[in-house]
Amino acid sequence: RSETGTKQKNFLGNICRSPIAEAVFQKMVTDAGTVDKWFIDSGATSDWNTGSSPDSRGLACLRSHGIETSHRARQVTKEDFMNFEYILCMDDSNMSELKRKAKSVSNYSAKIELLGSYDPQKQLIIKDPYYGSQEDFETVYEQCVRCCKVFLENNS
Template sequence: MAHDVVRVCFVCLGNICRSPTAEGVMRHLVENEGLAGRILVDSAGTAAYHVGERADPRSRQAARERGIALASRGRQFEDGDFDRFDYVLAMDTENLSNLRALPGADTFEGVLALARDFDAAAPSGADVPDPYYGGDSGFDHVLDLCEAACRGLIDHLRDAGHID
């Protein structure tokens, strides 16, 4: 990475459940580990279904119960985002495929991968399941998966020498 700051974008379909949860978890960990200013975090969706909307209330509630704020507004992954980020991490294989098909993906010099690729306990190619149509426990499960992936990402960034 050619930056003094590592820029990470988490991506799901609508940017109201999984990717804002990952963004919130990562921001929380970055702040708690004294890495603010070294890692910048954002999220986006591959679709424009919820542009400008807050994260799903169930996502916000589950995160709030763990002391994590989900403050971002939904946005669509856009032209230029591949130039703005060092890591573009999809929450599932379908969105990873959608990202790979976008202009700029073929020349992206950063890491385009699944978020759970950074979770050492996750099987290869593991998705973060979409909790949207399920019950409250699905949102807690997403938080658990995002926390493991984000902790693994921070470890990876340290091991790679991108952060101290």
Template sequence: MRSLCTSSLPKLPFCHCDTKSPFLPTLLPLNPSPHFQTSNIFHRISQIKQNPITVITSSSSSMASTTQTDKTTEKPFSVLFVCLGNICRSPAAEGVFTDLVKKRDLSSKFIIDSAGTINYHEGGPADSRMRAASKRRGIEITSISRPIRPSDFKEFDLILAMDKQNKEDILAALERWSFKEALPADAYKKVKLMCSYCKKHDETEVPDPYYGGAQGFEKVLDLLEDACESLLDTILAENSS
């Protein structure tokens, strides 16, 4: 993961030491168009004249059925959870929310992912202590760490930051990337604090448990379970037909 807004981040020990510029995707060149062989053109015209193309039209009933299917097909609601390293809080949030969605038989209606604001742990699993604490509650964390990327602002309906610094870094990255590629003008509205959905706790941020003891991981899960339950209810209420 690459650092987003590294000037505002504290100089942390080994876990979060990357200070590189934010990741930007490389555009692939377009493939050149194939060369036409003019010698074959007149041969193909001759074939078409000898064997006219038969156009098959759909019946009105089939067209109506297709139209009805398109209307009833719903786009899954997408949620991205973001913390600093994407190895503790955001993977846990992804796991808690995924578990809750499965229990309510709503898996087909959601796309759930997590990311970090730096790339130091990219490609690695979640912290073993976080996975162990979650497993004791029956929640599996299987996510692989990755940094947030420009396309996330297009693909996700909601981006949830674990703390205020995360939110600032996400919004700063959005502003920076907006100068280089077309991103939704209202993408900033998608970024919210995770604890804004808590109903049983007064905390405004999910604390980073990385440098603490076992109780820190339990506290994170308590906050996430509270917030995720309210989050799901809110999404369902706001998107009910």
């Protein structure tokens, strides 16, 4: 874990949206040659899928764009609110839960924001594709690319 640079995090079950965002952002900073300035991880607000691989449809979507990930689902910890500069979430429910958890950490430093707040197309919420189709995973991927690109531009 790098102690310097900016850090990003995304969050719910940690098998659909957030692993896609994590992998997309990891590829962007790798391609930009700035990977050493970042520690990128994703976590869940629940413990439902701890240790699980990302959803196979999400993995297929990433692979179709030339991106691989070895991510395993984990739950957000109290330390995350101190160790990450940014915690970026996908929807209002996750944001509320993260802010509730953050209150149990004295003097936490992480900025908790919606990843969609960086979307140039102004789609604030990144909808969970779990009960949807492969197209829904592609939509999540496209949103994550747009949002991560702007986030990176704003924090480089």
